[in-house]
Amino acid sequence: MSAHENRLAKEKSPYLLQHARNPVDWYPWGAEALERAKQEDKPILLSIGYAACHWCHVMERESFENDSIAARMNELFVNVKVDREERPDLDQVYQLVVQLMGRSGGWPLTVFLTPDQKPFFAGTYFPPADKYGVPGFPAILEAVADAYKRRRGEVLAQAGEITQEIERVGALPPGEGAIGQDLLRKACRRLLARFDSHNGGFGSRPKFPNTMSLDLLLMRGALEGDAVSKESVELALDKMQKGGIWDHLRGGFHRYSTDARWLVPHFEKMLYDNALLLRLYVDGHRALGDARFAETARALVAYLFAEMRDASGAFYATQDADSEGQEGKFFVWKLGDLRAAVGDDHEAYEVARVYFGITEEGNFEETGATVLSEVRSIERAAAIVDLDADVARRALERARAKMLAAREQRPRPTRDDKILASWNALMIGALAEAGRALDEPAWIGAAKAAFAAIEKRLVRSGRVRRYFMPGEDEAPEARRGFLDDQAYVASAALDLYEATGDPRYVAVAREIADAMLEHHEDTREGGFFFAPDDGDALIARTKDVFDQAVPSGASMAAKLCLRLGEIADETYAEHGRRQIEPVGPTAIDNPLGLGKAVAVLDRLVRGTVDVVLVGDPSGERAQTLAAAVFRRYLPHRNVVWVDPRRPETAEAVKVLAEGKGARGDDTVAYVCRNRTCSAPVSDVTALEGLLDRK
Structure with missing residues (x-):
């Protein structure tokens, strides 16, 4: 030293x-x-x-x-x-x-x-x-x-x-009232009372994405046909993507907005925010049918692959807000910066100036710089600068490309290149689901590579360690993981199983879940401790059921146990119920703080939609049937794959596979609701009809 x-x-x-x-x-x-x-x-x-x-x-x-x-x-x-x-x-x-x-x-x-x-x-x-x-x-x-x-x-x-x-x-006081079929309605009613119906999102300033709360509203809109909930999510997704919280040149979301309009963000980019928002925008696309949300998801993934992926395939933790000692300097623009970037391309300059609202005065802390946002639609910008809309659209794309190239020459914000198990798991699960939903097989490949990196360096005998640094072949044993590391990584394994049909991922999820139950579950009072029983002795061993910027580890652990109970071994489900049921009344009263708990409770009360695909999983028919499933927004869903030639595929998911036989050489799908299953179908139209049935 x-x-x-x-x-x-x-x-x-x-x-x-x-x-x-x-x-x-x-x-x-x-x-x-x-x-x-x-x-x-x-x-x-x-x-x-x-x-x-x-x-x-x-x-x-x-x-x-x-x-x-x-x-x-x-x-x-x-x-x-x-x-x-x-x-x-x-x-x-x-x-x-x-x-x-x-x-x-x-x-x-x-x-x-x-x-x-x-x-x-x-x-x-x-x-x-x-x-x-x-x-x-x-x-x-x-x-x-x-x-x-x-x-x-x-x-x-x-x-x-x-x-x-x-x-x-650590001991959450029990709430009053029973948990019933109306829990989602009650929770969403409280969320809507806090919703900003002009700008989208919740509250005024600062304004965070509050992804778990938007998830609930989207769920209510889809499952119960509530138009106000649907419209609220659509407004929030639209306003966030148009605002300065979205990076309009590279893609990706900044941490939060300092104002109510999503305009001026704190500029750090966090892996977990982008993982949660990737899944939300894909779900928004599926539930609301808005192609712009799929475009946002694709731009977000392009950013991740360009700037946040380690050589191992896993993803870095954060990008800084500051460069050259100033927050946001890397991201903001003055008119002179725009002119220098686009050169003599007058159309690109004028369209970008009007579209992004770049002015002499600026909008960022009296610096004369502008945080980019969609101030006007491309059609309106085209009318203002007197160009055909298609010509303006091409000019804007030229401007974006040149502005990004110019921005790349600026001193960059630093990056925290830790590879965190929990945050990577959120991204792995989101990529697996999004890759299936938007027919992007490369995203599923990226999710598999990231999971392999996490598994190789961080998972030992079912215990997930907290993080590794680039270049490390294995994280030291002292980096013990916490509840969110265990619950998130096992959940990501199940997401990858659904996307790929590989039963090995179910085995990995079970091994991690077993270790999680051994080292984190409170067997006397129920629920899960955040720190393991062999971790550092601190002044208290807490149980935190509240969502923070990421979903509560306790709620994710409960959902993991329910999912494993639904598909693999019913004994897991009781562990999930012991965590989530006591939280119910409090969660309904405080859905902004306990959104993930409400979602898991709704799964428990409402039941799941289970799709069993029987046949060669690599075959064209199986993939066509699977695509029909993943195109739909089905909030409480399980997808399992059974290959009659490989008994281990049925054994891995024996709860759902039992009694689901093949029909000759044909690939078929069963759709089950609350353990009541349809006859097998091999026709996509018939499967879609079963999936769309309420």
């Missing part, structure tokens, strides 16, 4: 390495830091963030690179840096501290702990000096250190009370 480096220089995480040259004497989380705090009787300053976090960068520049602030941190505290993507268990526990203190959580997360890890004060971003009545970070440091030194009894009492509250959060 050089004189200009701290202990983070030895870490693998790109986020921790960003802080390796801070004058702060940073430690990674571990025994060395905890032991020093005890020996020197110093409080711990715990700072949690991630590589693409804009305000994490701001606090680093303002405070952690400030020599005088760093000196006081080093003198008064044992300073610990954590990448929340490496250690979501720590983040989950200590985010609760901020919320229990009546503040909004987020990153950077700043928590002050006693040497035995108990929190007594917390916040998020702190400015470098007092401002507008808000104490600056130096004042916070002094006040916290003084309290720990002079009012130790009060500090320890508060730490004990907060720790007890964190432990209680």
Whole structure:
């Protein structure tokens, strides 16, 4: 370690390495830091963030690179840096501290702990000096250190009370009321009350995609014919794609919008957002019949393949919001930038200027730069610049290509190239489903390659490790995975099984599910712990049923168990029910926070549509029948494949395969609802009729 480096220089995480040259004497989380705090009787300053976090960068520049602030941190505290993507268990526990203190959580997360890890004060971003009545970070440091030194009894009492509250959060209070067939209607009624009927989405600002909530509305529209729910999803998908949250040159979605109109985003791009939105746009296309949503999905996948894929086939975690020390600089445009990019192509310049709304004033933080969005339709832009619509459309495509080429010459935002199991699993499942739905076999191939990379480097005896770094052949055993890693990867295996018919994926899903039940299930109270039983001993072992930016690991674990129970072995289903049923009344009352739980409950109550394809899975007839299934939006669906020549294919999915025989050499399909099955059909039209039956 050089004189200009701290202990983070030895870490693998790109986020921790960003802080390796801070004058702060940073430690990674571990025994060395905890032991020093005890020996020197110093409080711990715990700072949690991630590589693409804009305000994490701001606090680093303002405070952690400030020599005088760093000196006081080093003198008064044992300073610990954590990448929340490496250690979501720590983040989950200590985010609760901020919320229990009546503040909004987020990153950077700043928590002050006693040497035995108990929190007594917390916040998020702190400015470098007092401002507008808000104490600056130096004042916070002094006040916290003084309290720990002079009012130790009060500090320890508060730490004990907060720790007890964190432990209680793990037990979700039972809601009131029964779970019935109307649960989806009730939940969606509450969602619609929060829906922005002008701009789409929920609430005002900042505005997040809230994918799980939109999933529920789409589900209600399709299953129960609710026109308002359908129209709401269509509006949200349309407004997001037209807004600045969508990258109009390369494709892909930014993290969230700072305004109600989806115009100015926080510019980081997260793998999980794009995985969830890929699936949602494909489902929107299938349910609503809008070809634009399929085009959005194709552009999103093109972005992923161009910028987010590792040599192993797996996908990187994030792209940063900042470049050259400024948020969004890589993405925004001035008129001079546009002129330089398109050169003497006057038509391209005029159409792009009008279509994207690029002006002298701009729309981004009084910089004179513009965040690109679809301000006018191409038809309206063509009329304004007095061009035929087809001519304008071609001019816009020339402009896009030239603008993208010019943007590629700018200094790029950094990328967090960790390969996270859970986030990759979300993308693998989305690619497998989308590849089938949009007839893109290369996407299914990409999903298989990514899964192979995850399986090779991260899965051992059914246990999924958290992440690997590019170039690693195997992640260290110490990178234990958490509930979402297990539930998501096993679910992705089932998605790949449905897309390919390969029974090996069912075996992998079962092995992971078995290990998940062994190490995460609460066999006394029901439900699932986020951290495994052999993980680090933290102040609390939490059970978090709420969705965050990604679906709740507990809800995904419940759905995984239900799916395995529906197709392979009915004993799995009881584990899922023990997780999801107690959450029901609370989930119906709070669908914005428990959207995935509502969806799983609806599956449990409503039942599934099961399609059994019997015959040669590689044959033309089987593929034609499968295509008819995947073209449809069927929210609670299982697809299983039985090849009469291979008994193991029926054994893998024996719950559904039982009694489903072939009809001579013909390939047939059975459609079952609530274990009542149709006669076998081999005609696509007949199959479509069975699928469309309510």
